[in-house]
Amino acid sequence: MMGKTGFSLILALALVTVGTSSERKCVLSGSWRSNLDCRMVVSELSEAGAFSGSYHSVAMAPKADILSSPLHGVQHNANQKEQPTFGFTVKWQFSESPPESMSVFVGQCFMDDQGEETLQTTWLLRQEVGSPNANWEAFRVGTNIFTRIK
Amino acid sequence: MMGKTGFSLILALALVTVGTSSERKCVLSGSWRSNLDCRMVVSELSEAGAFSGSYHSVAMAPKADILSSPLHGVQHNANQKEQPTFGFTVKWQFSESPPESMSVFVGQCFMDDQGEETLQTTWLLRQEVGSPNANWEAFRVGTNIFTRIK
Amino acid sequence: MMGKTGFSLILALALVTVGTSSERKCVLSGSWRSNLDCRMVVSELSEAGAFSGSYHSVAMAPKADILSSPLHGVQHNANQKEQPTFGFTVKWQFSESPPESMSVFVGQCFMDDQGEETLQTTWLLRQEVGSPNANWEAFRVGTNIFTRIK
């Protein structure tokens, strides 16, 4: 799915990471792992704070099939704020074809005294249902805490 | 992923749009009003289902000051599904400067027998807080139902 | 489950309803119908604002089988507040045996100029899962609006 673009993106990130450091704290660009053992890779941010990337969910996937789904989001004033809020969508891609689903995450980045970053997020998962009568059961909710993969 | 098919499809849609309407139902492009008297304008969708737009919240704004905030999102297989799921972020812009906040919406479009479209959404609102200790109070949740403004 | 107690409760409610009126507004005692076509019957409140009752969910039940599940809750200062907040649990009883589940509702009663009462609630539904790894998918969220059945 990500193919060449994804690979060169990761390469670019790797190169950039070497040179910069503290002033990039709590900018979402980079790789993150959640307490649910999900991983995500986030691109460089645009001037307006927009980013894209990919989300890999072990929990939601069949055991031998770690899936990658595209994510898109935005971060508040990435260059000025130390503990910015952010939000992103994950458009789930499954190898087999269950009902379509979509997730949204919203949260804030915190940095502790040692410079460790934590993304505190809450998410909603919407599953496709057949009719408005089944709408009541279509939303799941939960929390996810991400730390940076170094 | 969608390649040529996507392109010719958009072309076809563009041509069709002039004359017809129904087959474009439940594509998010256009103007919507929510039960909370919020309005949003959504752009044309990209091949991958991505869209941008603006969100106007009367409820959240001072009375004489209807604010416009940028939204970005994505819709599942917009061209193939009759009742697609979607998600988007709203990066709030306030005229004065309260703590920064970010919203995410996720939902599904339904169409009734008369062709009326309804967007059933649930949202999360994240407000910026000073420290992780205040994280518990930073997330609000709610639902919003949108109908198309004609 | 409700048997004789339930019957005399309903009888008591019927008797009480005749005599009193406006000052009982936004006390939860009585019968309510939600926008999802659920119904609930709420007992008299204790001095501390506690109540019990039963919840009938058409949406969650097989078509020919309207289920009744016990509810328990509490209301803030029922006698002094015009628009009190409240919360309650519903312990689901199913005729067949799916995984066990439990719901909690929290909300506030509003009264409009005509004296019509509306219960604005948000709920969480927890379904039993086999292990903590499946915890992420165990919570559903939604909203319900109740009006009094007269």
Place this chain on the structure above:
Amino acid sequence: MMGKTGFSLILALALVTVGTSSERKCVLSGSWRSNLDCRMVVSELSEAGAFSGSYHSVAMAPKADILSSPLHGVQHNANQKEQPTFGFTVKWQFSESPPESMSVFVGQCFMDDQGEETLQTTWLLRQEVGSPNANWEAFRVGTNIFTRIK
């Protein structure tokens, strides 16, 4: 608020705890601490699984003032299930008088190989607002994980 009843309850719990052990796992009776440094004490359960108790929130309270608020709830088939679901309400009592608020928690108890119990909960907090127009901002959501205080 809890006075003599509360005291003898705690005494009773202390006595009972000495004698019993493994078969009482994942029965909510006892004392629990959350990851947000909240504590709760839960009474013996009734035959129907009902319980009461008190909730002490450090996070929500002014620093020198640890508040105690009454909780009421119910647990599924406490005697038969190893990993039961449960729900409870907390009717907040504040020393000063902010708008009234009410919380509901719902979750499931898990036990690991060492017999350690964990309560995985999600909660909603409803704050009193002045009118239905402010309803959209009245619900907060979050998660709490409790472990037993021994």
